[in-house]
Amino acid sequence: MATTNPMPRLPAGFLWGVSTSAHQIEGAADERGPSVWDVFTAEPGRVRDGSTAAVACDHVHRHREDVALLADLGVDAYRFSVSWPRVRAEGGLDFYDRLVDDLLAAGVRPVPTLFHWDLPADLDWLERDTAERFAEHVARVVARLGDRVTKWITLNEPAEHTLLGHALGVHAPGRTLLFDALPVAHHQLLAHGLAVRALRAAGTFDIGIANSHGPTWPASDDEADVAAADFYDTLLNRLFADPLLLGRYPEGIGGLMPGDVEADLKIIAEPIDWYGINYYAPTRVGAPQGGEIEFGGVRMPAELPFSVREIAGHPVTGFGWPVVPEALTEVLTVFADRYGDRLPPVVVTENGCAYDGLDDTDRITYLDGHVRALHRAVEAGVDVRGYFVWSLLDNFEWAEGYGRRFGLVHVDFDTQRRTPKASYGWYRALLREQRG
Ligand code: BGC
Numbered sequence: 001m002a003t004t005n006p007m008p009r010l011p012a013g014f015l016w017g018v019s020t021s022a023h024q025i026e027g028a029a030d031e032r033g034p035s036v037w038d039v040f041t042a043e044p045g046r047v048r049d050g051s052t053a054a055v056a057c058d059h060v061h062r063h064r065e066d067v068a069l070l071a072d073l074g075v076d077a078y079r080f081s082v083s084w085p086r087v088r089a090e091g092g093l094d095f096y097d098r099l100v101d102d103l104l105a106a107g108v109r110p111v112p113t114l115f116h117w118d119l120p121a122d123l124d125w126l127e128r129d130t131a132e133r134f135a136e137h138v139a140r141v142v143a144r145l146g147d148r149v150t151k152w153i154t155l156n157e158p159a160e161h162t163l164l165g166h167a168l169g170v171h172a173p174g175r176t177l178l179f180d181a182l183p184v185a186h187h188q189l190l191a192h193g194l195a196v197r198a199l200r201a202a203g204t205f206d207i208g209i210a211n212s213h214g215p216t217w218p219a220s221d222d223e224a225d226v227a228a229a230d231f232y233d234t235l236l237n238r239l240f241a242d243p244l245l246l247g248r249y250p251e252g253i254g255g256l257m258p259g260d261v262e263a264d265l266k267i268i269a270e271p272i273d274w275y276g277i278n279y280y281a282p283t284r285v286g287a288p289q290g291g292e293i294e295f296g297g298v299r300m301p302a303e304l305p306f307s308v309r310e311i312a313g314h315p316v317t318g319f320g321w322p323v324v325p326e327a328l329t330e331v332l333t334v335f336a337d338r339y340g341d342r343l344p345p346v347v348v349t350e351n352g353c354a355y356d357g358l359d360d361t362d363r364i365t366y367l368d369g370h371v372r373a374l375h376r377a378v379e380a381g382v383d384v385r386g387y388f389v390w391s392l393l394d395n396f397e398w399a400e401g402y403g404r405r406f407g408l409v410h411v412d413f414d415t416q417r418r419t420p421k422a423s424y425g426w427y428r429a430l431l432r433e434q435r436g
Pocket of ligand 1: 021024156157160212278350390397406
């Protein structure tokens with residue numbers, strides 16, 4: 001259960017929100033072009049329950065109801081993503097235009113993410129040109145919404161999109177390139193830098209990115225385990241953050257990237273106004289164990305120079321992820337130490353857990369522990385300016401289909417009925433309390 005100690009107050013002006021993404025909730029797939037995820041989910045065996053996101057939460061047709069839920073929840077901000085395939089469809093931007101107006105009318109600040117994995121099916125991150133196409137997409141969106149939207153996120157978790165989608169093949173587009181997937185990382189970083197330029201050119205000044213991060217703990221003090229964990233830490237925590245914040249790749253990586261890397265790094269390191277961290281759980285990593293292993297539903301080939309291990313001694317979510325709130329304090333303080341004054345203010349752009357049931361005290365315990373952990377980082381001097389729960393609604397959880405429920409609001413996918421869970425009430429009460 002959540003502790004009964006009063007929740008400490010976060011600083012005035014702290015931004016409380018919830019997050020979603022287009023492909024996971026929107027549905028209305030026939031009102032836009034196909035994305036790599038539509039192609040991927042049509043292939044047998046790709047999604048655990050064989051489902052697709054063609055309808056999902058039918059949010060495009062029910063967004064008014066969802067905005068009412070946000071207003072009632074009392075969040076300051078709503079992080080959603082703009083579907084690139086929808087923006088390219090005739091009239092596709094009209095939907096976001098209405099959504100933004102409805103959010104503002106409800107007193108909720110819109111915070112769009114410009115790419116959350118649903119790449120148009122005819123594009124490919126292995127091609128450098130996709131970065132240029134992304135900048136055009138961003139320019140179109142900001143031209144239409146920039147008079148009302150002031151806070152922007154360029155990309156969501158390019159690390160997962162590279163690793164799961166292009167290196168291991170468990171997400172769209174389903175490639176198994178292992179380290180040959182590195183150009184996908186570079187092109188997304190370049191796309192981010194070009195997007196920052198396009199947003200600035202349109203006069204916006206509140207720009208961030210949402211990257212996934214978490215502590216990597218070595219399986220033992222053994223040299224081989226420590227080296228493997230360090231390597232994994234580079235992939236998860238430095239591969240994207242170093243170029244963005246320091247203007248360089250971690251040692252040994254730059255030479256593996258395509259094109260004029262030095263020139264691109266100048267674009268990639270365009271200053272941003274805040275840095276978004278999506279945090280769920282830490283990872284324990286050791287030396288390779290020989291042979292393919294399965295971890296968290298992901299098959300990890302034997303060629304990888306590390307192996308992911310169980311974290312014992314902590315409760316786990318319905319997804320099997322360990323619940324370790326103090327690791328959020330750790331990742332925030334490590335980031336502040338590692339990047340010093342190169343780190344702009346931080347926002348926790350995603351944090352949440354999969355559990356079933358309406359009386360979700362386990363989710364309340366998870367969120368309560370993580371907000372306290374965030375507060376400890378603030379007390380330790382980290383400039384954290386916001387917290388977004390993943391997610392408002394139960395939704396299409398990628399390769400897991402509808403089997404993992406992350407929402408504060410339960411969705412019955414047969415009837416589309418929304419029912420707030422106990423955690424929704426808990427979060428609403430927390431926000432009221434925080435505002436005194
Ligand atoms: C992603 C979300 C996803 C969540 C839970 C994050 O990696 O940004 O789209 O639903 O984690 O797996």
